[in-house]
Amino acid sequence: MATSDNRRELARFLRTRRERITPEQVGLPESARRRIRGLRREEVAVLAGLSPTWYTYLEQARDIRPSPEVLDSLAHVLQLTEDERQYLHQLALGHVENTFAVAPAATINSLVADLVQVAGGAPYPLYAIDYSGEVIAWNDVCRDWYTDWSKLAGIERNIVWWMLMNPEARERIVDWSDDAKDIVGRTRALSARFPHDPRVSELLTRLHAECEEFVRWWPDHDVRGQRQRSRRFRVDGQAIRSMRLVVVHPADDQHVTMAFHLPDSDDEEV
Template sequence: MTAVVPEPAQDRDVRRRELAAFLRSRRERVTPEQVGLPRGPRRRTPGLRREEVAQLAAVGVTWYTWIEQGRAAHISAQVLDAVARALLMDAAERAHLYALAGTSDPHTEAECTVASRSALRIVERLAPYPASLQNARYDVLAANRPYAQVFGDPAELPPDQRNCLWLLTTSERWRRDFLDRDEMLRDLVAKYRASMAEHVGEPVWEARLKRLLDVSPEFRRLWERHEVAPMVAHVKRYLHPRVGLLRLEHRNMWLAPQAPAQRVVAYVPADECTEERLERLERLAGLAGPA
């Protein structure tokens, strides 16, 4: 298990100064009229005054002043939420605020599950190789026809079951056809734990974890081992009922470096035999008509 290294004091000071400057810039941008306050004849401060932000956020004036002066430590998520609302921050500004404070946003909304047209085009163009579009929680947002032929069509499942962890844990088909299923599950649980370190307290992540812990003693045992693993390419074996053994290497291509992060997951043949079998599967699907 990787030890958590405390942030150096110098880095904390830099983050506090950046947070202070960011809040001042946002405060000066918001006009009294935008938040329902009278402007008054003697206002010289651009935007809002500190005491007005404190009043709107229902926090102490002294505490808010310390935050803007870079003197406050351990600012709670509740205070950050109140300040973000008072300053009319949009989603990007709010995410930046929490990042500077080094705190997870407990009110992060569910990631968008609508795939962009360009992402869908990439997934489709990878045929005859199986490919899917996934988010950081391993939800399958879209998949091409080869993916559906090899792993099953996600569109036939309820939305809350279109998830690789859920399927590895509960699907009889995945348990039967994936020859490395137990190893895959251990690896994916370790990757999920590593990813979740950046999303502790976020409702959609916590809900996914709770559901898996409740439904699967096997998942619960693996989770309690506290193992973490990096995102690396690897070869897995699948026994397809129509074309036989497939050896596929998983390749990830992230489409954006920030939330909502999505990636194209391509399953590339690890040998010529697998490539031939995928091409045969594509021909068989063509003979059968549209999926």
Template structure:
């Protein structure tokens, strides 16, 4: 006879696994702690999460053990901030706990004021913050109009994979679009292996499959590629062709958010990026 676990048990175990996975991806340095010479635990220790979230160590341990304990929205909010959850991960946390988020529009803690300042300082080098799902979490002035006008898009459409398969301006800017889309889909599949049960990842996949026959064809190849940068040519509608080197500056473990910068590889591209930066500033001031 097959026994089906109660739905609440499934939720508790999913919540426990999710918290553990988020804890293990955060480095001590990201939350202002000093890494000791004998640290063996990947990411943060349970007691560190408890201390930073102002909850008891035993209580948090029980939470990761999927015990039947009550969790208030205020405690979930503290855990979300400590674990640097992005908005989608935060929503997932509250859904698993069966609680209402008291601050559903909380900004992504990965994009701190310091990170935003770094993006601004990189101008006119285009740069943005992306997560492993290709969501664009923040960007500087030059990146705003590098491939399309990001400010004109709703936040849910600011995703590189979605734009590569559905946005005409983004597609026109990519000089090697078929190869680029195939590579992006392969990276997305490799990243998704750790997030197969997460609603945000499944929703993006379903949305892409419904909207793009090209994506369905590429996805059916089951190709996987690890993260990495490369040189590329981009066609900007305002300043012309740019020869750029994409580089990733990780804000944590390789599976987490990163600053993606596009460094010019020749003087002509450097001058054109300066011009693009000036044009974008002028448009914003108009």
């Protein structure tokens, strides 16, 4: 919930962003008789699909509660940067529900791949996934602990699909059932964040059609977030190693997750 100070700052912020946008930038004709700088309040309101009165209340710091969708519509009209859009959400809602990549996905993926290679020199696996679970970068060690991701493509390179559907997962993950249930819970959280994303929808549709365990566990409605946790591996078919998974996100794209593996306190080599 926005405080009175935040509402006042929101009002000032909207005015300054409105004043820097020219009519030409949003497809409106320029008039020689226009005496104000930037756009009028009613112009912003109409372009954003709002009533002029309601938008005026925002600029007057009234105690009203815009939805995230309304804020994103205003951000589009005012041509806000991603940093400015998040600031708008923070002022109006007290939090940011969704973040978007600042750089193009191809650039982010290239940077993540470079980072994985530089940071992945330790004898432990390191991989990165995108928002849908697709593995987009990995170090060479992953081949011995997980799989050779370079030989997989499409949905088979998705970490959720691999964990639930690839026989290698059951062989290499010692406590496979626990890890698989955890990833199903994280997939439920994912489905709420991206309900209309085609890649997420395809993943859910195929798991419902092809994975017996997924069909059995999904109705439990367990929800899990990305948290630090332990995972035990069967390496080289016999040695059992316990790793602590720690996830981090690049600042430029919170939808990319890098999974570091650190030796657990009870790591044992059998």
